[in-house]
Amino acid sequence: MHTTTLHRPTHRETLWELEAAIERGDLITVFGRCTVDYDGRATSTLGPGNRLVILKPDGSTLVHTDEKRTPVNWQPPGCEHHASVRDGRLRVRGTRTTPDETLDIHFEQVHQFSALDVTGGRDLDLYGSxxxxxxxxxxxxxxxxxxxxxxxxxxxxxxxxxxxxxxxxxxxxxxxxxxxxxxxxxxxxxxxxxxxxxxxxxxxxxxxxxxxxxxxxxxxxxxxxxxxxxxxxxxxxxxxxxxxxxxxxxxVEPPEASEDADGDEPKEADSETDGSDG
Amino acid sequence: MHTTTLHRPTHRETLWELEAAIERGDLITVFGRCTVDYDGRATSTLGPGNRLVILKPDGSTLVHTDEKRTPVNWQPPGCEHHASVRDGRLRVRGTRTTPDETLDIHFEQVHQFSALDVTGGRDLDLYGSxxxxxxxxxxxxxxxxxxxxxxxxxxxxxxxxxxxxxxxxxxxxxxxxxxxxxxxxxxxxxxxxxxxxxxxxxxxxxxxxxxxxxxxxxxxxxxxxxxxxxxxxxxxxxxxxxxxxxxxxxxVEPPEASEDADGDEPKEADSETDGSDG
DNA sequence: CGTGCCAGGTGCCCT
DNA sequence: AGGGCACTTGGCACG
CATH class of the missing domain: 3.40.1350.10 (Trna Endonuclease; Chain: A, domain 1)
Known part of the structure; x- marks a missing residue:
């Protein structure tokens, strides 16, 4: 169990650790000021702000603001992560095919970088389905x-x-x-x-x-x-x-209404429904 | 813009910073070994593992494993966060009403705690809806x-x-x-x-x-x-x-089929559809 | 608050 | 890969 954390790293430092963490199969979190551009099934742009970005080893990508359960932008599992530094900005790109989709995150500044060794059970026991x-x-x-x-x-x-x-x-x-x-x-x-x-x-x-x-x-x-x-x-x-x-x-009358009529009378397709409602 | 980060903190330290961060309205991430119990519209349990937990100031709660875009457990916005230390474990509880739901996260050990000042634009411009x-x-x-x-x-x-x-x-x-x-x-x-x-x-x-x-x-x-x-x-x-x-x-024949029949012939409800299919 | 419906829905399973 | 569908669906807008 290891964690790597950088505080206010340079883009070069982030890039270095990012690639190492992707190589290791870590879950990566990047907190920083960024813009986001998405193009695929739809198209979207998101102006600058401080957000939490999560890169999972299965290719999932999440961009979270301070609200909502749903990420403001994302990429489903199976996408490929690639990072680079251009024009003084750190770009994290996630691409996938079928359908062709690209998610570009441009960091103006990274406040915190973490690489986490997320492991253990992923399947939960769920009742009431x-x-x-x-x-x-x-x-x-x-x-x-x-x-x-x-x-x-x-x-x-x-x-x-x-x-x-x-x-x-x-x-x-x-x-x-x-x-x-x-x-x-x-x-x-x-x-x-x-x-x-x-x-x-x-x-x-x-x-x-x-x-x-x-x-x-x-x-x-x-x-x-x-x-x-x-x-x-x-x-x-x-x-x-x-x-x-x-x-x-x-x-709704209980089924024991009369002993010769519990479940009888096969209804025609145009018969009325009984009980119901919530 | 501030960030607070603790590495392998004691539960007491985490509890202290957790409450302070909730008070400040920070977005909180907790990486640690935990189990998760959910009870509400359905019921679920998740055995021990190292996961990334996110607490948003709007009450949203996310428990992420190393896979999938969808959190393994969660709570939608509007829930209340409460943390406590019992039996040597840190418990983070999120509760909400309508419907009544409770999400309990029990940390055996916290590897990293962060409180992040997530701010800035939340609304994206989206095209193709x-x-x-x-x-x-x-x-x-x-x-x-x-x-x-x-x-x-x-x-x-x-x-x-x-x-x-x-x-x-x-x-x-x-x-x-x-x-x-x-x-x-x-x-x-x-x-x-x-x-x-x-x-x-x-x-x-x-x-x-x-x-x-x-x-x-x-x-x-x-x-x-x-x-x-x-x-x-x-x-x-x-x-x-x-x-x-x-x-x-x-x-599908183009609409200019005949000059007196562009869009004519109001179809009866039982007429056939023309063209179509993908 | 419930009802109805869109969503970059996601995820699962089956062909 | 595409189809059909469940999902703790989430989120929204309107009554």
Missing amino acids: EEDLREHILDDPSLVESGFTPLETERESTAGPMDIYGEDAEGVPMVVELKRRRVGPSAASQLQRYVEALHREFGDSVAVRGVLVAPSVTDRAADLLKENGLEFVALDPATGEPPEATEASEE | EEDLREHILDDPSLVESGFTPLETERESTAGPMDIYGEDAEGVPMVVELKRRRVGPSAASQLQRYVEALHREFGDSVAVRGVLVAPSVTDRAADLLKENGLEFVALDPATGEPPEATEASEE
């Missing part, structure tokens, strides 16, 4: 509906891969779209595309149900689901259970 | 089609705001959706939602045209447009002109 929600449902399909039988995940269709494909207690095909958070109109459209793809695949005479599973849904998305005869089931991705007792969710 | 594309079209509506008349931008509908609303040479309502880059299925669905909203608004007897303007479109999205009777116009956001002469774009 859409994948977790899927596993909850595959473990207990009745979370979606009593009698639901998952048949395939990532099932391909002309509209793309569906999260869960299966059938209800009556054998009616069901496509289930999962979202880890409250959904808007785009999720409803996405589900609708899959349902339409199945209609084309099976023929319009075959009923197909589309179910959106998410912790909650916006009004607009709920309307959209209703218009398209799609259904909504409220589940929390972390627990796999209904998020919490809200008025709206209590309005 | 969707807004630029819109301005190109508003300057010269014939870029979309000869005879196109924009009437309103961000026109509200039950499906949300449309980029450009207007009418063609025959006075047929047109909704134009703009994208700065190659589009996939979601953009086609988005346009379709707007067209459906206008149908509900005007009644199904009134023809409505939907036009997607982007540099190019994927095959799947082109199919989706065709199915829904939507049209596509290829324009580059930076120049406002067709991206470049591709085979597909050359297949």
Whole structure:
């Protein structure tokens, strides 16, 4: 574990240590007064100011101001770093291809240079993702509906891969779209595309149900689901259970309403959705 | 312009300078061996390793490994930073509300601490955005089609705001959706939602045209447009002109096909799209 | 503050 | 390499 730090170095000193640090595979931070020019998918310029620049050994480049989580300028992994001194300025250039992009940082003055030996675990354990929600449902399909039988995940269709494909207690095909958070109109459209793809695949005479599973849904998305005869089931991705007792969710009659009607009545594509909303 | 740097400080020293730097509104970097725990919209844990932690005066928190542009853990702006020493470890905590989220960083050892006076311009001039594309079209509506008349931008509908609303040479309502880059299925669905909203608004007897303007479109999205009777116009956001002469774009007959048919024949909602594809 | 949507989105996986 | 999509998406503008 080593760190190299220079305080108010000359451009020549910075250049020297920069190249050595790149060679070593260190993560480099440069704090200094600079301008930034970007050209690639878009084009941008940034006037002079004191900023923190980070060069990662994988080619990532970050230019940070004192605000925001998102860097003001950047380059994704895979770009090549090159430094030079011209016209009394230190230029750090990051270039990449596909697409062709160039990021130029011109330092008028470097206040601090550091080369850091960043190492150790990079993968975190994360809970509460859409994948977790899927596993909850595959473990207990009745979370979606009593009698639901998952048949395939990532099932391909002309509209793309569906999260869960299966059938209800009556054998009616069901496509289930999962979202880890409250959904808007785009999720409803996405589900609708899959349902339409199945209609084309099976023929319009075959009923197909589309179910959106998410912790909650916006009004607009709920309307959209209703218009398209799609259904909504409220589940929390972390627990796999209904998020919490809200008025709206209590309005939905529990599945044990009558013993001969739990999950029956395969809905037609133009039937209404029940419950929902967040 | 000042910088404060500590090399292999004790936790007490770090704590002292950390609080002073937060008070001053500096941007802080801490390089050290740490673990990270996050709990909020999701939950995650990250085992020990040497990482670069950045605390911004606006509350943003970034934990960077040696890879990727995206931090391995983070907190968006608006969170509150608090540091303490417990059980021989330095804990830096960032908390925020709506939603409730906590990020805990436990340092076993700090290799370097810096407090930086990051100042200067934060706003960059950027070219090639969707807004630029819109301005190109508003300057010269014939870029979309000869005879196109924009009437309103961000026109509200039950499906949300449309980029450009207007009418063609025959006075047929047109909704134009703009994208700065190659589009996939979601953009086609988005346009379709707007067209459906206008149908509900005007009644199904009134023809409505939907036009997607982007540099190019994927095959799947082109199919989706065709199915829904939507049209596509290829324009580059930076120049406002067709991206470049591709085979597909050359297949599209130029508007001067016949002198009495430039932009005529208001298409029905179920008509086919012409050209398109990328 | 929630809703909706753009973003130089990034990152992942699959063909 | 390109396509389709999730993401602790982030950030913005508008209700």
